[in-house]
């Protein structure tokens with residue numbers, strides 16, 4: 072079996088090369104530029120020299136061409152937003168589909184991913200000659216990374232499409248790392264206005280937790296950064312304690328917290344689905360309950 | 371400019387139920403417009419309002435999507451007309467098949483400048499169809515676009531990635547997948563719903579198209595996870611006593 076790796080970041084380049092050994096005896100990587108080339112740990116590394124004035128997407132044809140020539144059984148591509156596009160284009164060129172957001176990969180290549188907003192897990196396999204996966208090394212069993220790293224220089228294939236990048240602005244990094252936090256407070260649309268976040272932060276501080284939210288709080292209200300919305304299309308967590316405040320508990324959100332050890336829910340509607348998943352709950356107005364909690368636990 | 375918004379019809383997930391054997395039961399799930407495709411439609415409406423032209427909605431799927439209520443619902447969102455391909459041979463297509471079907475359907479359309487897709491479908495959320503479609507058509511394709519303006523016949527797009535925001539210049543025709551926060555889709559009023567019934571809706575079958583894509587992915591099973599056992603100790607009401615009881619409960623864990 073032969074695996075082929077394409078990653079956008081150096082840590083994932085190394086990690087995916089290592090993990091791939093559990094699935095294939097031959098591991099090859101394609102690296103754009105020197106940093107990724109140096110990060111690769113494969114038998115063979117196909118190096119494409121960085122081209123001036125092109126986007127990463129412009130290497131798609133070159134990568135697809137390599138895959139067509141090398142005929143790997145598995146292609147592992149690091150999950151990133153950019154790679155969602157690049158992988159899809161590669162698949163179109165090769166006449167197949169990508170298995171995206173893989174959460175588990177069996178040795179025979181069948182992959183699992185969440186469907187229906189997390190209401191179910193689907194197991195699937197590629198029926199064509201090559202199986203392409205978008206994944207991160209965290210879902211794969213660890214394996215010692217090794218390889219002779221034989222470098223093969225590959226000429227750049229100039230693409231037909233001409234998207235021009237006028238500018239790139241770095242986004243401010245949000246300081247919060249929800250995944251590392253043992254106590255997470257999650258807020259939803261039950262919060263009436265942005266100013267009320269002060270009350271929520273006071274409560275989170277009292278219980279030494281970090282604040283996350285549902286998708287609408289980040290995407291529609293934009294009160295919190297996108298990086299802290301929890302759920303199938305946001306971050307997936309497994310804290311000791313999750314406190315759900317004024318959020319209904321739709322499956323797209325709760326798949327992101329159902330591995331929490333304890334779930335506590337505060338919602339004014341007894342029928343809110345979040346109570347079905349809660350260990351402890353109170354049917355009441357969060358504006359009455361939260362200050363009382365802050366008072367009780369702040370001491 | 372002529373805009374085509376691609377829309378997927380999915381079973382309404384509010385009506386999904388889990389059977390005792392953990393399979394999903396779709397019997398009561400009505401066909402509905404995939405949530406994030408509404409952002410593609412809304413962006414199309416907005417672009418046509420600002421730049422002139424027309425907006426067509428394109429959807430492909432199995433025969434159940436040929437539903438008059440659904441067609442009216444789609445057309446009430448501001449598009450000028452609808453092209454639907456509904457055929458049992460197009461049931462549960464994978465991303466590659468869907469993109470091939472959309473390409474074949476687009477061949478029936480006179481001209482287009484911009485094809486818009488949503489961020490991902492509400493059922494599978496693979497976020498792949500836009501990427502495949504652009505490649506199959508051999509035209510520029512970009513995902514994660516959070517703002518669109520038109521300048522000298524090109525699209526200027528703001529693209530939001532994990533750590534950076536790009537400003538891109540995309541020549542038309544192009545395929546663009548928009549994020550779910552690019553706009554707030556308007557809610558159709560009575561007037562729009564009534565007008566929708568009079569808008570042209572063309573429904574084709576697979577045999578009307580040049581489409582013959584085989585499945586590239588085999589689905590082995592789709593199962594709901596086993597529920598985690600929870601304590602379900604819920605206090606009703608927010609009187610001082612109720613809150614005190616709740617605090618006593620949660621003090622065990624926080």
Ligand SMILES: Cc1cc2nc3c(=O)[nH]c(=O)nc-3n(C[C@H](O)[C@H](O)[C@H](O)COP(=O)(O)OP(=O)(O)OC[C@H]3O[C@@H](n4cnc5c(N)ncnc54)[C@H](O)[C@@H]3O)c2cc1C
Pocket residue numbers: 188258259260261262284285286287288300301302303304305316317318319320321322323324337338339340343355356357358405406490491492493495
């Ligand atoms: C493809 C797809 C992917 C998605 N991915 C995600 C995802 O990753 N993460 C995510 O979160 N969502 C996601 N969603 C959206 C999801 O379906 C829900 O719409 C969203 O989670 C609901 O957010 P909410 O609970 O904040 O709002 P609502 O559902 O509006 O709930 C608000 C709750 O607040 C309660 N409330 C109101 N006032 C008070 C008060 N004073 N005191 C106490 N309670 C009060 C109400 O009873 C209600 O239950 C996705 C949707 C789709 C279609």
